[in-house]
Amino acid sequence: MKAGLKLFNNKKLTKNKEIISYKKPKYVYIPLVNQNDTNITPLVKKGDFVKVGSIVGKRKGNLRIPIHSSVSGKVIDFVEKPYLNGQMVKCIQIENDFEETKEKREVKKLHQYTKEEFVHQLKSCGVIGMGGNGFPTYVKYDQDIPLHTLIVNATECEPYITADYVLMMNHIEEILDTMDAIMEINHLDEVILAIKKSNQKLWKMIHNYIGTYLKIKVVFVSDKYGIGWERALVQEAKHVTYDKYPLEKGIVVNNVSTIYAIYQALKYGNALTERIVTFTGEMLKEPQNVVVKVGTPVSEVIESIGGYKRNNDIRFVAGGPMMGHTLPNDELVVSPNLNCVLVLKDWKKVEERPCIRCGKCVSVCPAKLCPVLIKDYQKNKRRLGELKPEKCVECGLCDYICPAGIPLREIIHSVKEGLK
Amino acid sequence: MKQFHVYQGTQIKDSNTSSKMMYHLVLSLLPIILFAWYQRGIVPYMEERTDIIGLFYPLLFLLLPSLITYLMEVLFHIHHPHPFKDAFFNYGFVIGLFLGLILPFQTPVVILIIASLFSSLIGKLIFGGFGCNIFNPALIGYLFVLMSYGAVMSVDVVSSATPLTNFKNLGGIGNYHNLVEPYGNLWNFFFGTIPGTLGETSGLLCILAYFYLCIKKVIKWKIPLIYVGTVFGMTFLIGGYQNLDIWFPIFQVLSGGLLFGAVFMATDPVTSPTTPIGQILYALFLGILTVFFRFGTSYPEGVMFSILIMNLFVFILDQVGSKSRFNFTHAIIPFFLAWTLILGLGVYFGLNVGKEKTDSNFHIISKEKNQNEFSYIVEQKGYAGNIKARIVIQNYSVSSFEVLEQNESYYKRVEKADYIEKLLENQKHLEQVDTISGATKTSTALKNMLIHTLEDYEKEVHS
Incomplete structure (x- = not known):
């Protein structure tokens, strides 16, 4: 690949450690969301009893997909919790009865x-x-x-x-x-x-x-x-x-x-109710890979593995450092597509300087875009047509490399949204 | 509930920041500045050719414009407050520094000051400050000096005619004997012990700076490489047609401001393309224009002009560059144009340059040998008709040079300047004798007359 960049990967924090599990949350909050789409019909009501793997919601539209409970127990409420992109989404709060009663599905070899x-x-x-x-x-x-x-x-x-x-x-x-x-x-x-x-x-x-x-x-x-x-x-x-x-x-x-x-x-016949999440970053006492149930509050897991090194001076990132989003609190719950919770030291964000047009963002872009030009022509619809900002995959490389500290990922994201 | 700060963008950052890049840029200029100081300040002082002011003059020559452009920036931002103004001030400093490095060292201080003001004001601030300028600000100052004070600048400086002025004055393609030998050999070009502006003389230091800046990822590495490559390729072609060896393209690359301009001026981030294809085309056309200026016009140095001209096209090149990232067909026409021009101009200049000067304009009417005295009657085409002269050579030395017939319109100027005396005085290095402004053709003809006669004399003696 021509574009792209070698980064200092810092994987050694967790790479050689045993996987541990945290499977006994008192409550889980099953997020009713799939692919940023919150148009999901809940199929349970307060007071219903659900098993591990019971269907609790279903995505509407073309890409129908069921959403499952990750514990057995009683549905007690519907609450809003932050999703990994920072949005608040509706979640089903289920009280765990610790029985692990499983919804049976037919299986073959x-x-x-x-x-x-x-x-x-x-x-x-x-x-x-x-x-x-x-x-x-x-x-x-x-x-x-x-x-x-x-x-x-x-x-x-x-x-x-x-x-x-x-x-x-x-x-x-x-x-x-x-x-x-x-x-x-x-x-x-x-x-x-x-x-x-x-x-x-x-x-x-x-x-x-x-x-x-x-x-x-x-x-x-x-x-x-x-x-x-x-x-x-x-x-x-x-x-x-x-x-x-x-x-x-x-x-x-x-x-x-x-x-x-x-x-x-x-x-x-197990539904997707668990996954491995990397809890890492220099502000965690003990970075670990943890098997967690979907819907587990992240703060509980962090506590169970030793907690933060300090309680302030923290940057809390849902996802990896390049594509993840910083969140204002640790209320996040585990969703099936959350692969990492990164806790970094707070930083003084590089001051945004004027663009010096060094062209580095262009040379690293794996989607062959010209981020600097997209930034220049934000308002020029005709020119944007040629620059194709819709091809951006938001990998964050332009943002990473920019010596002037310009938030290019965000700019292109908003240009993209504006074109829709 | 814990509260954390929320940030946009990626959560890890490359360590290269604009200020660091600026720092590396100035750092890479440091050896060039020190070398210039050594050459123009320390050495003359040690040899007692200059006084204590002369010792520090090269540094003042660089510091003065830097301070002026810096102050201009500060003044501008008093009226246009901007959150990043501190950063701007440093960028302002660099403009003046570059200006000092590319202007001829004999530029009078007054002109230097005016040029600095001009660079900052017309080159940059009038466009709205940093990032908005179309042209390289330092080059705007350079252009201004050249346009307004060109005559003042080229006042007789026989001893420091640059290799390219010399090349131009020859009126033709020249040869190793009259292009390189007056300055020793090509190593002197490489190390920088030849006349030129403060920044441009040492090829070695420019190349080292290029590698440093590439490793530190400060400049667009493609531009200098392709630019210099194009000039090398085209002059190789031209030299090939003229039966000149590999030294000729090397001479062309090492002479004048090519390396300095390619590494430092053509890569100015604000005024060069951001897209890779744009950068390649930019560099190719820079090479083509430079060769065109050097071979096709009467102007000796083409680098700075070429860069200014190409600055105008950055916008279009980026448009081509951005489209061709998705579909290369958009870049086919510009590339085709570039290759055609490289080959076309290369062949054209290769076949035509130097023809004017060759022997068709020079005739030996008669020569008489009298023991070791040769007496020539020769004829050379001048400005208006032929000039006829008698030249007497004795023991490898011209003892008399007498013009017999001429119809030149401005001959008086030649006489007034004692040009013939001057030629006789400097007959061992005629290449370095400047022509008379206002009677260029006449004086060139006289000079060439002498050169060709001496060539013929040498042939006679050897055979």
């Missing part, structure tokens, strides 16, 4: 699903993209276009985050098995596991298992931040470019955490 059953299972278990976007996964497989390739994205290019890494270190067999099963069920020709070149430790570990799966290919991609973006990854791993979605060319891209969620759905 991994390789024995038909394509229809596979799609149905993903849908009913609410498997969504866990890399950050939250796109319903079943939609990618429920296509008329013949699929031929699955690319599993294990690049995890955001600094600090190691959730995918530790997942692979612990569950590689399940992941490879699932990849193999998906290939057979969907009659794919090729399955690619994309990892970063520098991740030699991971490769050595995978190397011990890969021999059994003759059709799974491991592809090493460049170490730059930005490679985890679907388009860049497909370009580098498959040398294919596409217009809107990789599906056009018969390619499915899934995050490695999503593959594990698929495994849970196929093998045990």
